[in-house]
Amino acid sequence: METTVVNNNFKSEEYFINMGPQHPATHGVLRLLLTIDGEIIKKVDPDLGYIHRSIEKMCERDSYQQIVHLTDRMDYLSANINNEAVCLAVENALQLEVTDRIKVIRTIIGELTRIASHCLWWGVMGMDVGALTTYFYGFRDREMINDIFEETCGARLTMNYNVPGGLMFDIHPNFVKRVKDFVAHFKTKIPEYDRLLSNNVIFQKRTMGVGVLSKEDAISFGVSGPVGRASGYSCDVRKHHPYSALDQVTFKEALRTEGDTYARYQVRIQEMWESLSIIEQLIDNIPEGDFRVQTNAVIKLPKGEYYQKVETARGELGVYIISTGTKNPYRLKFRSPGFSNLSVLNHIAVGSKIADLVAIMATLDLVIPDIDR
Amino acid sequence: MSYLSNIYNGIKTLLTGMSVTGKYFLNARKGAITQQYPDNRATLKMFDRFRGEVIMPHDENNEHACTGCQKCELACPNGTIEIIWDRGIDEVTGKKKKKIDKFVYHLSMCTMCGLCIDACPTDAIKWGQNFENSVYDRTALTRVLNKPGSKVRAGIED
Ligand code: SF4
Numbered sequence: 001m002e003t004t005v006v007n008n009n010f011k012s013e014e015y016f017i018n019m020g021p022q023h024p025a026t027h028g029v030l031r032l033l034l035t036i037d038g039e040i041i042k043k044v045d046p047d048l049g050y051i052h053r054s055i056e057k058m059c060e061r062d063s064y065q066q067i068v069h070l071t072d073r074m075d076y077l078s079a080n081i082n083n084e085a086v087c088l089a090v091e092n093a094l095q096l097e098v099t100d101r102i103k104v105i106r107t108i109i110g111e112l113t114r115i116a117s118h119c120l121w122w123g124v125m126g127m128d129v130g131a132l133t134t135y136f137y138g139f140r141d142r143e144m145i146n147d148i149f150e151e152t153c154g155a156r157l158t159m160n161y162n163v164p165g166g167l168m169f170d171i172h173p174n175f176v177k178r179v180k181d182f183v184a185h186f187k188t189k190i191p192e193y194d195r196l197l198s199n200n201v202i203f204q205k206r207t208m209g210v211g212v213l214s215k216e217d218a219i220s221f222g223v224s225g226p227v228g229r230a231s232g233y234s235c236d237v238r239k240h241h242p243y244s245a246l247d248q249v250t251f252k253e254a255l256r257t258e259g260d261t262y263a264r265y266q267v268r269i270q271e272m273w274e275s276l277s278i279i280e281q282l283i284d285n286i287p288e289g290d291f292r293v294q295t296n297a298v299i300k301l302p303k304g305e306y307y308q309k310v311e312t313a314r315g316e317l318g319v320y321i322i323s324t325g326t327k328n329p330y331r332l333k334f335r336s337p338g339f340s341n342l343s344v345l346n347h348i349a350v351g352s353k354i355a356d357l358v359a360i361m362a363t364l365d366l367v368i369p370d371i372d373r
Numbered sequence: 374m375s376y377l378s379n380i381y382n383g384i385k386t387l388l389t390g391m392s393v394t395g396k397y398f399l400n401a402r403k404g405a406i407t408q409q410y411p412d413n414r415a416t417l418k419m420f421d422r423f424r425g426e427v428i429m430p431h432d433e434n435n436e437h438a439c440t441g442c443q444k445c446e447l448a449c450p451n452g453t454i455e456i457i458w459d460r461g462i463d464e465v466t467g468k469k470k471k472k473i474d475k476f477v478y479h480l481s482m483c484t485m486c487g488l489c490i491d492a493c494p495t496d497a498i499k500w501g502q503n504f505e506n507s508v509y510d511r512t513a514l515t516r517v518l519n520k521p522g523s524k525v526r527a528g529i530e531d
């Protein structure tokens with residue numbers, strides 16, 4: 001008879017596991033190949049493409065008016081800002097000057113979008129580190145903004161409200177009142193956010209010193225948005241290259257120097273305050289004027305290359321158009337913030353635990369359709 | 374000492390957080406935003422601009438405003454709208470005249486972008502507020518928007 005030899009020498013060896021593509025913490029269909037040693041992460045390999053819809057290729061087929069609605073489907077939480085980016089690019093190429101009313105409305109809508117996106121992020125961030133209540137509070141406040149959008153734009157997520165030359169229709173008569181109600185309401189809620197989550201000791205222990213990104217690395221990885229600003233990299237497009245009505249308002253750029261998960265959290269909380277202040281500065285005097293400047297039914301951009309960047313809730317979105325003078329772009333490239341921010345994940349997650357990875361991913365605030373396009 | 378103060382601070386922040394949730398717990402009815410859908414169907418009213426589906430309003434004489442100019446078909450990014458022509462004889466002039474036969478709308482492909490409604494020169498189509506579009510067979514989502522026997526309203530020129 002054979003005897004079984006039991007091997008008692010447990011040896012430590014690296015192995016890999018899949019996180020995603022259907023994992024709640026990846027917030028979409030992102031697959032991460034984790035090489036781990038016990039609980040310690042050795043390597044993170046993002047595997048992309050699960051929600052690739054070839055939006056850039058579709059843009060080559062579509063007219064400039066039609067391109068706008070595709071951008072709703074990239075970073076769907078910043079839909080209005082994405083729309084604005086394409087419209088600004090087309091307007092600049094046509095050298096079309098839009099009215100002040102359009103600019104102000106676009107800015108207000110854009111900042112509301114940013115708050116809505118941050119509300120959702122805040123709720124999900126809490127949920128990712130184990131605090132489910134935040135999810136409901138975040139969504140409750142986002143709901144008010146969604147109602148504003150639904151009343152004025154007709155849709156809650158994929159608004160397609162901007163068109164080259166202005167806005168598809170004027171703001172709803174209730175818009176100003178609703179926005180003011182929201183601002184008053186939300187001012188009482190952010191301190192609550194702080195009391196509930198920001199100052200919570202468990203949350204701070206989970207996030208402080210986790211996933212530290214230095215300023216040099218932030219710049220060399222091309223990181224933008226709140227992720228970059230948490231590392232002390234002043235990269236707010238609204239500040240450095242103001243568009244629409246952003247040059248008429250004063251606001252502070254949210255900057256931190258720690259570069260850890262908690263700093264990224266604080267940057268977003270501060271951005272909500274700043275967005276509220278931008279909205280307050282503009283909402284009382286929306287100038288009279290046309291909400292739409294007539295363009296030709298068939299828009300043809302002059303031959304050349306055009307670039308426009310805007311600050312979405314996630315960072316710098318660039319729209320690069322090459323036109324050969326026809327009614328479709330020859331090539332249209334989106335520089336999406338999520339893609340560059342994801343590239344830094346391996347760099348900051350190595351050496352931390354799997355649970356930390358979830359916290360890090362939550363503050364990178366990835367929207368997967370934005371990465372894949 | 375710092376060990377004890379850590380414990381003290383920890384408990385304090387937890388209680389602060391719980392005071393927030395506790396407040397909502399005790400006032401659960403006041404701040405509720407949950408909609409009791411579908412129980413509230415009778416009272417549920419969508420916003421006027423809500424984009425549920427594209428519809429073509431007809432008046433009491435079964436007339437609509439669509440001339441069949443195909444501007445909406447061209448504006449649509451994904452081929453949701455198909456205009457089918459009828460090249461019949463015009464009764465008045467006795468000449469051959471292009472007329473709209475069918476306005477086919479594939480709701481299953483519509484992205485609710487609103488470009489067709491924006492493009493229509495006669496405001497023949499508009500947004501309907503119905504959003505309950507689930508069906509068992511997706512062919513049921515292909516609709517002909519102009520009603521059988523309907524005509525273009527007099528006075529609307531293409
Ligand atoms: S709905 Fe309007 S745009 Fe479309 S074919 Fe009829 S008249 Fe033309």
Ligand code: SF4
Binds near residue numbers: 453484487489
């Ligand atoms: S809403 Fe957009 S996708 Fe739908 S039919 Fe009109 S143009 Fe086409």
